Amino acid sequence: MKHLNADQLALHYYGEAAQGAAEHLADCADCREEYRRMQAALEAVSELDAPERGADYGAEVWTRLRLEERSKVKRRWMGWRTLVWVPAMAAIAIAAFLAGRYWPRPDAGGAMAKAGAVRERVLMVAVGDHLDRSQVVLAELTHAPSDGGHVDISSERRTAEDLLDDNRLYRQTARTAGDGALASVLDDLERVLVEIANGPSDISARHLEELQRRIEAEGLLFKVRVVGSQVRQRERPAARHL
């Protein structure tokens, strides 16, 4: 009797074998042993779990999608107005933060703590939003297909231009406030944003790959994600004081 080969055993394992395979296995000890070994290996593969995501993971994904959509709509409809309003809002957030931090107030205690919490939250929300938008640009570039020809990155380039001024303001503020970790990531981010914003909209596959390598080598996407998530954490306790 002809034995089942490895492919037929795999098909049997997945319930797609041709008729007769099950009968053969029932009758043939050699094939049963071979099948058992394959089954053990594949069952070990099944043990590979993905990291667990919490119950609110869907809501987090939705928030990121809304930010992405918002940044696209903004680019489409606001045009030049973005250049004025976004830095202006960033400046207001920073000014509020710095004023609260360095301007002595006659009143103390609860009211001051509350005002501080509001300022902290305003800044953290603005920086968190900024990091989320930056993350989207970096992710788009990191995964942009380069099929050997030229790649249109005009959309990412426009967003990088939008983000650049805000980034400078946030970086300076973080430095002034003594938040070295945030300042350092914003510093790294700024160098890449400058390169994207000042580069051409249509780049060669090689140029794209260099850019991707650089983002990857510096672990920039990962750093922005980590700091973004820390900033989001800082938004929450601050928000509880409101």
Next chain:
Amino acid sequence: MEESDSSAVSRALAGDRDAFRTLVERHSRALFRLAYRMTGNEQDAEDVVQVAFLRAWRDLRNYESRSSFGTWLHRIAANYSLDLIRQKKSRDRGRMVNHREDGDILDRVAASAPGQERLVFSGRVRETVEAALQTLTAQERTAFVLRHFEGLSIHEIGASLGTGTNATKHSVFRAVQKLRQALEPMMSGAR
């Protein structure tokens, strides 16, 4: 009572974003698990989830209710993962050439694996499985994950990836063979 996917899709098609939100919240965790198994990396998996939903929103009008929304969404994620793995492999090829050829990682892990029962389902097996999955080509890994973890038939996988039944079948066979080569020494040692 919980709204069905098809009802949420109809509302989303009528422009109701909250309906799409329902779908995102419902399917994100499963999609992440699929993306992680495809890419083997949390960051990439997060990107796959995000891109899959953005593409689903963009292409919702093309969704045909012959398959479930979840299946359609997973197909989008699988195709994007396939592109992503191919890109990464091609980018890594130059860097890795001096470090390994296919099988080297497996050989190292398998050769150094002590054969005891207590290790069978431990971190060492996991490490070997992960290393073995890394040696699969993008096509093999995608086809294997869809068959093994998602339970899609070979015919369905071929249709989803546009690769045809025969090519898909061979991708699954090669994947199974490589995984067996990597894991069987540990499995037999554990007996």
